[in-house]
Structures are given as structure tokens and as C-alpha cells.
Amino acid sequence: MKKILKSVLPQPVIKKAFRVRDSMQVLLLPRQEFDCTTLRPGTTVPLDEINSDPRILSTWAADHDAISSVFGNDDRCGGVNPGDRRAVYHLIMALKPTSVLEIGTHIGASTLHIARALDQLDAGGKLITADIVDVNDRESGPWRSAGLADSPRGLADSLHCSDHVDFHVGPCLDLMKRTDQRFDFIFLDGDHSAGAVYNEVSAALAILAKNGVILLHDYYPGAKSLYPDGSLISGPFRAMERVISENPEVDVLPLGELPWPTKLGTNFTSLALVVRRS
Numbered sequence: 001m002k003k004i005l006k007s008v009l010p011q012p013v014i015k016k017a018f019r020v021r022d023s024m025q026v027l028l029l030p031r032q033e034f035d036c037t038t039l040r041p042g043t044t045v046p047l048d049e050i051n052s053d054p055r056i057l058s059t060w061a062a063d064h065d066a067i068s069s070v071f072g073n074d075d076r077c078g079g080v081n082p083g084d085r086r087a088v089y090h091l092i093m094a095l096k097p098t099s100v101l102e103i104g105t106h107i108g109a110s111t112l113h114i115a116r117a118l119d120q121l122d123a124g125g126k127l128i129t130a131d132i133v134d135v136n137d138r139e140s141g142p143w144r145s146a147g148l149a150d151s152p153r154g155l156a157d158s159l160h161c162s163d164h165v166d167f168h169v170g171p172c173l174d175l176m177k178r179t180d181q182r183f184d185f186i187f188l189d190g191d192h193s194a195g196a197v198y199n200e201v202s203a204a205l206a207i208l209a210k211n212g213v214i215l216l217h218d219y220y221p222g223a224k225s226l227y228p229d230g231s232l233i234s235g236p237f238r239a240m241e242r243v244i245s246e247n248p249e250v251d252v253l254p255l256g257e258l259p260w261p262t263k264l265g266t267n268f269t270s271l272a273l274v275v276r277r278s
């Protein structure tokens with residue numbers, strides 16, 4: 001039946017139907033706990049200053065050249081786009097976390113930017129990056145089909161920042177529920193369905209260090225596209241709608257329009273910080 005519907009219905013109709021189903025499914029999930037006591041207040045994250053900080057601009061120039069020399073500077077399949085990678089780099093440089101958790105390593109686009117920023121900060125910062133897929137596999141790792149010269153681990157080695165990164169293979173909720181560690185910065189860029197993000201934000205809050213933040217990718221405010229091609233991933237927004245309706249002290253700060261290009265000729269980013277309303 002699914003196959004027949006897929007062959008007769010136009011793509012936009014199918015995508016819309018999946019989005020509607022996803023937004024219904026999140027409402028049916030058992031209610032989770034959202035402990036916001038450690039979440040950083042949004043008023044302490046000056047996004048404009050972070051994006052124009054002269055110290056970050058100067059380290060960015062050098063790190064960007066180095067990363068581009070091994071990774072390129074294009075929008076590769078499934079990785080965070082070049083403008084969003086830069087925004088992640090600026091956030092790490094400004095917030096100075098010493099323990100970072102990334103969900104969704106894939107080809108390592110964001111991983112390399114986080115790792116180089118941690119190296120630049122020179123405070124012994126560590127990143128655990130997790131993926132359900134073995135992203136470093138020499139035969140089947142996604143870096144191969146993306147046309148990269150090496151795996152995320154190999155590229156981190158070439159960039160002399162692999163000491164800052166531990167790669168983890170497995171479902172992220174298992175890791176988040178088992179770890180004793182606390183993280184200052186958690187980047188959720190794994191499964192973007194509303195139900196998965198709802199559960200992951202709950203699990204992330206339970207392992208967040210004091211004044212920590214959660215960064216979401218593919219957060220489209222109002223479940224509206226940010227780009228001229230109308231592309232839209234609505235899961236993270238729908239998940240946060242439910243989180244906020246149950247926990248009004250939680251807030252989302254979309255990074256919005258950046259001072260540099262991101263995707264499809266725009267400066268818009270789908271990155272958004274989960275913070276505490278003050």
C-alpha cells in the first residue's frame with residue numbers, strides 16, 4: 001500500500017503526509033521529564049556579539065583554511081552546510097565548553113569544526129561524537145560516498161585535533177542514558193523525527209552540566225521553510241512545541257540570519273539553542 005501511494009502521489013504531498021504523521025506521533029509518546037535546572041539562561045548568550053567577536057574572527061580565518069584544505073568548503077551530502085559549520089565553531093569558541101557531546105557524526109563536518117575550536121581553546125576540551133553508523137568504516141563509512149579523502153577520524157588526525165575527539169558507535173539514547181559524564185554543550189543532529197528529538201532533549205537535559213546548552217540542527221521556526229526551494233524538516237520544531245507546552249521555562253533561540261552565507265544563496269540557518277527562559 002505504501003509503495004502504491006508513493007508511486008501515484010506527488011513528492012510534496014508525500015512529504016507533507018509524513019510531516020503530519022510525525023507531528024501526531026510525538027503527541028502520543030509517553031510524557032518525559034525535562035529537568036531545566038542546569039540549562040543556561042538565554043539572556044546570557046549574546047548571539048550578535050558571538051558572531052562578530054574579533055578574536056573568534058581571527059582564529060576562524062586560520063582554522064577555516066586548515067579544515068577546508070582536507071574537507072573542502074562545499075555543502076556535502078548530509079553534512080552541516082558551510083555557514084552552519086562556522087556558526088557551530090563560533091558558539092564553541094564563545095561558550096568555551098570543556099565537554100561536548102555530538103549526536104550525528106555522519107561525515108564529520110560539524111565534528112571537525114568542534115574539534116578544531118576545542119584545540120584552539122587549549123583547555124583540554126573533549127568531544128564525544130556518536131552515530132548509529134560506524135562512520136569511520138574504511139569500506140562503508142558515509143565519507144566514501146560523499147567523496148571525501150578520509151574518514152572523520154582520519155581527517156581529525158590530519159588536522160591534529162583527534163586528541164579532542166572520541167567516536168562512539170550506537171544509538172544515542174543508550175549512550176545518553178548510560179553515561180556518568182556531564183556535558184557543557186550537546187549538539188543534537190541525529191534522527192530529526194519529532195518523537196526522537198522529544199526523547200533526546202529529555203535525555204540531554206539529564207546529562208547537562210551547570211549552565212549548559214543544547215544546540216539543535218534543522219529547527220524550522222513555525223515549521224516553515226527557511227530556503228527558496230521550500231525544503232523543510234519539521235520534527236525538531238514539533239518536538240520543542242511539545243517540550244515547551246509541558247515546560248514553559250524552556251525556550252528556543254533560533255540563530256536566524258547569520259552575517260555569512262549558509263545555504264541556497266541565503267544567510268539563514270536552522271541552528272537553534274535550547275536555553276532557559278529567565
Ligand SMILES: C[S@@+](CC[C@H](N)C(=O)[O-])C[C@H]1O[C@@H](n2cnc3c(N)ncnc32)[C@H](O)[C@@H]1O
Pocket residue numbers: 078079080103104105106107108109110111130131132133170171172173189190191
Ligand atoms: C544529518 S546527519 C549528521 C551530520 C553531521 N553532523 C555532519 O555535519 O556531518 C545525521 C546522522 O545521525 C545519525 N543518527 C540517526 N539516528 C541516530 C541515533 N538514534 N543515534 C545516533 N546517531 C543517529 C545518522 O546515522 C546520520 O549519520
